[in-house]
Every structure is written in C-alpha cells, then in structure tokens.
Amino acid sequence: MDFRLNEEQQMLQDTVARLVRGEYSFEKRLAFSETDAGFSVDFWKQLSELGLTAVPFPE
Known part of the structure; x- marks a missing residue:
C-alpha cells in the first residue's frame, strides 16, 4: 500500500505548514489559549477564506 501524499495533498500540506509557521506559531497559539475565545478568530477566518x-x- 502506498501512503505517500499525491501532488495535491503535498501542496495542501505545504500551504498549511507555511501559514501556521508564519501566522500561528506555538507561542501565539499558547497566548490565544489564554483568551476568552481560546483561539485566534482572525487566523480561523484566514483558514476559512482559503477553503481549508x-x-x-x-464538494
């Protein structure tokens, strides 16, 4: 059985990894976990806008 990611899956993985590294680091996630919402509403809006x-x- 081949468990390697296909090209589309690899592109998705790369996109999400870049976005999380650049916009939602561990430190930022930790800080947001202390807020009332518990997460970044703006970051989740970004994810939604990208269709993620x-x-x-x-479909």
Missing part, C-alpha cells in the same frame, strides 16, 4: 476548513468534505 472545508477540506475534509467533498
């Missing part, structure tokens, strides 16, 4: 919140669902 719908990735697990078929």
Whole structure:
C-alpha cells in the first residue's frame, strides 16, 4: 500500500505548514489559549477564506 501524499495533498500540506509557521506559531497559539475565545478568530477566518476548513468534505 502506498501512503505517500499525491501532488495535491503535498501542496495542501505545504500551504498549511507555511501559514501556521508564519501566522500561528506555538507561542501565539499558547497566548490565544489564554483568551476568552481560546483561539485566534482572525487566523480561523484566514483558514476559512482559503477553503481549508472545508477540506475534509467533498464538494
């Protein structure tokens, strides 16, 4: 069985990794976890705008 990512999956992985590294570091996530929301609303808006919140669902 081949468990390697296909080209589309690799592109998705790279996009999310760059976004998280650049915008939502561990330190930022830790700080947001202390807020009332517990997360960054703006970061989740970014994920949504990129369509990443719908990735697990078929079109």
